[in-house]
Structures are given as structure tokens and as C-alpha cells.
Amino acid sequence: MTSVRPKLKPDTPKTITAWDTATGRVVYMTADHGWTSDPAKLGVFTGEAGEDALEKAAAQEGIVTDPYFMEVSEDGAIAGRETLRETIRAVGPTTHPEFARAETS
Amino acid sequence: MYRYDEFDAQIVRDRVNQFRGQVERRLAGELLEDEFKPLRLQNGVYLQLHAYMLRVAIPYGQLNPRQLRQLARIARDYDKGYGHWTTRQNIQFNWVALKDIPDVLDLLADVEMHAIQTSGNCIRNTTTDHFAGAAADEVMDPRPWCEIIRQWSTFHPEFAFLPRKFKIAVTAAGHDRAAIRVHDIGLHMRERGGQVGFEVHVGGGQGRTPHIAAKVADFVPEGELLDYLEAIMRVYNRFGRRDNKYKARIKILVSETGEEAFRDLVEAEFEAQREAEKIALPQAEIERIHAYFAPPELAGKPATSAAFERAKAADPGFALWADANLHPHKQAGYASVTVSHKPVGGIAGDATDRQMMVVAHLAEAYGHEDIRVSHAQNLILPHVALDDMYEVYRELDAAGLATANESLISDMIVCPGLDYCNLANARSIPVGQAIAREFASLEDQADIGQLHINISGCINACGHHHVGHIGILGVDRKGEEFYQITFGGRADEKASIGQIAGPGLRAEDVPPALKRVVERYRALRTEKAERFIDVVERLGTEPFKEALYAAD
Incomplete structure (x- = not known):
């Protein structure tokens, strides 16, 4: 299954984000449909490529959990209505700076 | 235990x-x-x-x-x-x-612990007064009955897939510290003519549709309690809505059915229980469970302690802490200690591994090996001799656990909010931290007196905002965080749901707005003993709404 998040239009730039099944850590789909924990390396998808990427993510349930579309700008920066939530997911809790992600890949 | x-x-x-x-x-x-x-x-x-x-x-x-x-x-x-x-x-x-x-x-x-039934649509952890077994104002110890309910409800095959989660709380003190009226079932222990029984409240809850529970029974004798609980659960299991998650809690069933009709359903179910179904808990079993909760053997002591008084006179920080964080014990010469997990500017309810080790040591050395977690996200050492109190304070203070703020304005209940929670719409913790910093002086907090601020990051109300004297609800408006304020909520024996003040505030506007509210309260109180919630009860919420939105 995928998380229930706001629907995005087909032409809105987006990536796929999910949780690593073994650890629960946040991951993003790369352009070649692999996974990275580094938001700087996420792939940007639009239109059918996005649907295709989500389908591929959903088929990798042993590796990732609850994949869903996350809005990004064309250059891959977190964007849209859920910017705050997704920034917190990407960086860590705002209240524990020491928990900020140390590794970016 | x-x-x-x-x-x-x-x-x-x-x-x-x-x-x-x-x-x-x-x-x-x-x-x-x-x-x-x-x-x-x-x-x-x-x-x-x-x-x-x-x-x-x-x-x-x-x-x-x-x-x-x-x-x-x-x-x-x-x-x-x-x-x-x-x-x-x-x-x-x-x-x-x-x-x-x-x-x-x-x-x-x-170590005899688990995580079973801490989630899912089942009966969750039964909660109680965190001073249970120690409080001077309780008529009896509610913990044995919490344990009996735990044993009955754990893996109960009939109630493993309820319409929604289900929460039970028990208190045995006149002053309700267990928030029983905002629980699915709230039990208030009573003694009548030498018999122990329970006043039963059903259908309380918070979330998107807050309700205060309805009283469905004045006195259920202790031997019949489990049968009565089964009757309630069966009515809920049969008639509770499963078609709509947001209308599935028992509070909606009680509200839609009507209190009288709901009570009739429960009574009919109770009467219909066949003899073979009756649990009718034997007195011997009740006594067996009670034996686990025998009070600790506390050495007899005078009501006052010279060492305690000397330390208070010598150390103003200790005096402030002792005034705020000690609760009267049923035995002279002892008190229950609130170990504050609300340092000013800290994260409500967070404990480091080192802090846990310190509290474990103190419970062993001075606290008869007894530790409680309060629903206000603090720890309690329920049985500490006044003679030992200064040593306990010094060790807590060294570990950052001696903030003198129990039930004061910085002793907030705060949900994890958008910093952790997948359901949250807004952050809760940073707002709480900013409020605590605004009222940083502990002397000033002591002057303000009891004031419960509860903060939730979404309408699910895990931060109990509906029953905060001042409630704060984080909402999302087109990707921006706003905070809706309520006044007049309370979770005690006069439980009520707070009234929404008006439009939400931006995060940075919340602390100064609350400062104005508190100043208005100070101006309106007739004496220091008149708490914020008492003034709301006397004058209503209007003066505070006005202060909240007043321009500087």
C-alpha cells in the first residue's frame, strides 16, 4: 500500500519517498529506480514516469514500506504544501539538532 | 507490585x-x-x-x-x-x-515487560492515579483493580478486534488525577457501608469529537465489576460503528444512543449474562491480587523533619522545589516526589538513559523500589522520607530532573507533533519550549500557580489539548502552522472541554499572547489561591479571549 498524502497532478515534479523496511529510515527513489537516504540524490519524475516509478516502488515491499509521491521542484528540492513535513522527514526532528542526519548517502 | x-x-x-x-x-x-x-x-x-x-x-x-x-x-x-x-x-x-x-x-x-496491546483496536493500558497507594486523599489503593482489569483484558478473545481502541482509567481519590471522565470507561472507587465498589462513567474521550463521560452506574460492587465491564464491552462490540473510523469510539455510541438508552442496554446485557458466563470474581482471588500491592514497610516518623526544614531554610532552590514537587503522603514523615521531565526549554516527557539510571538508583536507595509514570509525562517516587529529601533533590538536580514546576505553567503535556508523528499537522514541542522560555522564572511560575497547558499537533488530541486549562491545537493552513487556543478545559472531577477562543495564532505569537492571558488572570484573581481555572469558572472565558487577541 502507499501512504495517504495529498494528490499531486501528473505534470507536477515529484519523487517517490518511503521507509527502509529493516530500519524504518527515510529513503528516496533515485533516477534509476534505486534507493538513497540522501535527498540530494533523489530522482525527479513527472507524468507516466512518476506512475511507473511508484509502481516499481510498490513492488519492492521487502525493501521499502509505504512508498508515496512527494512534491519536489524541477531541480529536486522539497516543494509544495508538505514542505515542512518533508523537510523534517529529510533532516530530522527540529527539536533535536543532534539527531540530524550525519550521513547523506 | x-x-x-x-x-x-x-x-x-x-x-x-x-x-x-x-x-x-x-x-x-x-x-x-x-x-x-x-x-x-x-x-x-x-x-x-x-x-x-x-x-x-x-x-x-x-x-x-x-x-x-x-x-x-x-x-x-x-x-x-x-x-x-x-x-x-x-x-x-x-x-x-x-x-x-x-x-x-x-x-x-x-524484566516482565512487553508491548502487547499498546496499539490496535483493543483494550489498552489501564491507567490510574500516579500517587496510588501513597496519596493522603485516596480512600483505597486502585492498583489491585487495575491489575485485575489488566489480567481480564489481556488477550481477551472477545475484545481483540473492537470497533476502535479502548481506554480505561481508575481513581480512588476525591480529586481525580487519572482523568477518568475523558476515558472510554472511567472508574471511581467508592466505599459504601463497608463494601468496595465502582462508580462507572462511559463514553468520555478526546480526539476530533471530545465528550465527557456519562455516569452509567453509581455503585457496582467489586465482585461484579468484571461482569459489568463485559456487559459494556459487549454492547460496544455489538453496536459500535465499524463503518466509519471517526465515529467508531464508544463516546459516539453513547452520544447517538442517548445516556439512558445506553445504560438500559448495558443493564440488559448484564442481566442476560448466564450463570456460566459470570466471572463473579471470588473474594480469595481479589485478595490474592491485593497481596501484591501491600504498602511498603515505612518506618514510623514524626510529621515534620528537622533535616528537611534545615535544608529548606539553607537552600532556596530546594525550598522552591519542595513546595512545588512534593505531594502529601498518607504516612507522616513521607512525601511523593514528582521527578519533573519538563526542564524549561526542554522536551516534555523525554528521558535520557542516564536520567533513567539516576531515578532507578534513587528508587532503590530512598524510594522503596517504586517508580511511577504520570499521565502528565513525569516520573514519581511515591514513598520518600522527608529526612532523605534533600539528598534526593541534589541527585535529581545534578541529573537535570529537579525543575520545580509540578502542575505549573511549564509542566505541559505535549504530544510529539510533527517532529515525530506521521499523523501530525503541526509541531507541538517547539511551541511548548517557547512558552516555557517565556515563563522561565520558576519563582514567577510559582506565583502564577497551578495552570495546565496541553498541546496537540493534530485533532487526534494525544496532547490532551481539550482538557488543558489552556489548550493548544496545531493546525495546518496551506502548509503553514497555526495554533488554536482553548480556555477552560480540565480533566479532574469537574472535567470539561475547553472553549475555542477564536482564530489560530502563528507559532511566534503564542508565547506573548499567553503572557497577556496570564497577566489578565493575575489582575482578575481575588487571591493567590484562586487558580486560573477557578477564575475561568467564575468569570467565563471572555476576559482571556480579549487578552489573547489584544494588540500590544
């Missing part, structure tokens, strides 16, 4: 082994998330914003030092050095990897 027998120990260990197999199958891709989710939830495992979260059951909030040390070990080895006390008197670990959770559950089983 209750000790596992061989059956308890085996059941818990078997459950760990079963879950270990389920996790292995999930990691191997043999179980899909849709299939695994109900299994992990039955074992207290959520998937939150950053990671899996494991919620561990602490029955009615009671821990011994060995258990607390084990929680510290889990925090250190499997989390990032923290645990988080919850409003159901439990603990949550926010960073545990799924692959490690079976090992964590094994560590818990080693």
Missing part, C-alpha cells in the same frame, strides 16, 4: 518468538506491509515520520528499578539515548529499527 507467574512469563516469551518470526518474514518480503501492519501494531510497533516507534506497556504506570534500568539500556543500545513518557503512562522509543525489535522485546520479557 504484581509479579509474573510462570504462565505470564511463558505467554510473553512465546509472543516475542512469534513476532520474531513475523519480522523475519516481513524482511524477507514474504509478508507485505498490509499483512504485517496489524501484526506489528498488536506488538506496539508504529511506523512514524523518521523511523519505527516502539511503545512499551507500563501497567498503570508502575515500574521497579530493574525495569527502569532495562528501559535505559534499550534507550542507549537501540534508540538515540532517549525514551519518551506517554500520556498512557507508557514509554515510547522513537528510533528502534524493525530488525532489532524482537531483541528489544526479549530484553523487556527478561
